[in-house]
Amino acid sequence: MAGHAGSLQIDVVWExxxxxxxxxxxxxxDDDKAAELRRVQExxxxxxxxxxxxxxxxxxxxxxxxxxxxxxxxxxRPGWADEVSGxxxxxxxxxxxxxxxxxxxxxxxxxxxxRTWLTKLPLTFAALQAGELDxxxxxxxxxxxxxxxxxxxxxxxxxxxxxxxxxxxxxxxARATEELLRLDAAAADERRAEAEKAADVHLYPSATDGxxxxxxxxxxxxxxxxxxxxxxxxxxxxxxxxxxxxxxxxAHVLSLLIRRPADSGLPPVRADVRITADLDALTxxxxxxxxxxxxxxxxxxxxxxxxRIGALGLTAPVGGTLTLAITGPDGELLATTTPAELARAAxxxxxxHREDACSCPxxxxxxxxxxYAPTDRQRAFLTVRDRRCRFPNCGQRxxxxxxxxxxxxxxxxxTDCTNLCCLCRSxxxxxxxxxxxRFRLDDDGxxxxxxxxxxxxxxxxxxxxxxxxxxxxxxxxxxxxxxxxxxxxxxxxxxxxx
Numbered sequence: 314m315a316g317h318a319g320s321l322q323i324d325v326v327w328e329x330x331x332x333x334x335x336x337x338x339x340x341x342x343d344d345d346k347a348a349e350l351r352r353v354q355e356x357x358x359x360x361x362x363x364x365x366x367x368x369x370x371x372x373x374x375x376x377x378x379x380x381x382x383x384x385x386x387x388x389x390r391p392g393w394a395d396e397v398s399g400x401x402x403x404x405x406x407x408x409x410x411x412x413x414x415x416x417x418x419x420x421x422x423x424x425x426x427x428r429t430w431l432t433k434l435p436l437t438f439a440a441l442q443a444g445e446l447d448x449x450x451x452x453x454x455x456x457x458x459x460x461x462x463x464x465x466x467x468x469x470x471x472x473x474x475x476x477x478x479x480x481x482x483x484x485x486x487a488r489a490t491e492e493l494l495r496l497d498a499a500a501a502d503e504r505r506a507e508a509e510k511a512a513d514v515h516l517y518p519s520a521t522d523g524x525x526x527x528x529x530x531x532x533x534x535x536x537x538x539x540x541x542x543x544x545x546x547x548x549x550x551x552x553x554x555x556x557x558x559x560x561x562x563x564a565h566v567l568s569l570l571i572r573r574p575a576d577s578g579l580p581p582v583r584a585d586v587r588i589t590a591d592l593d594a595l596t597x598x599x600x601x602x603x604x605x606x607x608x609x610x611x612x613x614x615x616x617x618x619x620x621r622i623g624a625l626g627l628t629a630p631v632g633g634t635l636t637l638a639i640t641g642p643d644g645e646l647l648a649t650t651t652p653a654e655l656a657r658a659a660x661x662x663x664x665x666h667r668e669d670a671c672s673c674p675x676x677x678x679x680x681x682x683x684x685y686a687p688t689d690r691q692r693a694f695l696t697v698r699d700r701r702c703r704f705p706n707c708g709q710r711x712x713x714x715x716x717x718x719x720x721x722x723x724x725x726x727x728t729d730c731t732n733l734c735c736l737c738r739s740x741x742x743x744x745x746x747x748x749x750x751r752f753r754l755d756d757d758g759x760x761x762x763x764x765x766x767x768x769x770x771x772x773x774x775x776x777x778x779x780x781x782x783x784x785x786x787x788x789x790x791x792x793x794x795x796x797x798x799x800x801x802x803x804x805x806x807x808x809x810x811x
Contacts, residue, residue: 355444358451362442365427368409371766372424375402379748387746399428404747407704407740408764416706429455433466436474450477450485457489460507461500468496527567543567638697644776645757646698648677649690681729687716695733698774702737703760705770709737717741719754731756 341349377400381387389403401424410420430438430451437454440446454473458466469492477485494501512530519525531539547562555562639648679690687695695716702709714735720726734754736744744752749765758774773779 354447358441358444358448361448365430368424368427369431372401372405375405377402381746387742404743407743411705411764411770412768426455429459433463434470436470449482453486454489460504461497465497469493644778649694649697678730681727685722691730694730698758699735700775703734703772704740705772715741719752734760
């Protein structure tokens with residue numbers, strides 16, 4: 314009204330659909346179950362499309378312009394494989410992995426798939442959004458067309474989308490690949506070049522306890538040649554009367570070729586194999602599982618391994634070393650020591666107090682140092698405590714990690730085990746240079762990481778249990794074969810503090 318100050322009030326209402334209660338499955342007829350399964354698939358497709366929109370929107374808030382510029386400390390080095398594109402920060406996939414609570418590789422894939430749908434395959438995305446095209450078929454189109462341009466991707470989409478639901482998933486992928494090669498053979502060459510840069514060897518736990526799968530990404534011709542060599546040698550063993558099935562012989566031959574190479578021209582190396590075992594389990598008193606290289610194995614399997622490497626009775630294996638990890642009731646690491654050091658400490662005790670009343674520790678974590686670089690004893694303690702990069706969902710082993718000051722040393726952070734943790738080079742750079750991240754380390758080694766978007770993930774050292782979940786028995790010692798004298802630095806990289 315005239316003569317009075319006006320005001321404007323806006324009510325914002327966030328509408329959320331109310332989920333209808335589900336009828337118990339046992340009440341549904343066969344037709345109802347089939348119809349409900351189709352509805353589940355439609356909802357999954359729509360949710361996947363929504364997720365892609367959210368990913369792309371969040372990515373737009375993380376521009377590459379905020380990353381360290383070329384030639385400045387912490388900048389990416391030429392030749393590093395790109396996980397993101399489109400002007401998005403290199404650190405975005407780490408944030409996405411923390412938000413989704415998935416590995417960074419999976420997060421990078423989800424970003425690339427979302428970007429392909431929204432920038433190259435709008436009709437496919439619309440069909441996914443409407444639940445008319447299922448997630449798997451939409452994904453096949455995105456994977457095949459990820460590295461071609463939008464024009465070619467649109468032509469392939471126009472040719473196949475109408476019949477996509479009538480084709481099997483494998484057939485749709487094959488048809489899309491055929492169309493792509495017909496329209497843009499250069500894209501296939503680009504995909505092969507990108508795959509070569511990203512090639513790696515991976516170790517996966519097997520569905521069978523105590524076994525694992527070793528997988529290598531190779532050019533097709535090399536993979537065929539490798540398999541043929543392994544197969545021929547396995548068949549020779551079979552012909553000589555080995556009773557094992559041919560598949561088991563192939564696995565045996567491959568293991569021998571890698572572990573005992575002959576005339577390869579490569580320098581000799583020694584494998585670093587870490588076995589973790591509970592003291593009571595070694596004697597057979599408890600069935601507490603152990604680990605080998607981070608993969609769970611049974612207590613009986615641990616004892617078999619110890620016999621094989623000559624370590625029964627807690628003696629160092631021939632040519633190897635034995636490290637004992639002394640832990641508290643919750644599995645927190647208290648000290649690392651050798652059997653000889655432990656024996657000396659037990660005999661020495663405390664000369665100033667009565668043996669039955671003294672509580673002075675004879676073993677404990679390495680003391681703080683005034684310098685920037687951690688001491689050798691700190692490094693030994695922290696690599697046993699952390700075992701892997703401590704960033705959420707990162708599994709990089711400690712041989713390739715830095716010891717990072719969680720509270721920066723330049724800001725007064727101590728070079729102490731309560732302020733140090735293992736981070737791979739990539740996540741060390743993220744913590745140092747990516748804006749908006751927060752890292753906090755508890756005295757027991759629990760790490761809290763908060764993303765710029767406010768999501769906090771917590772990681773504990775592998776042996777640490779939350780209070781109230783204490784496992785029975787003593788915590789494990791560690792037995793380790795010799796490692797190389799020094800771990801080589803990452804290629805084309807620089808040591809911290811960058």
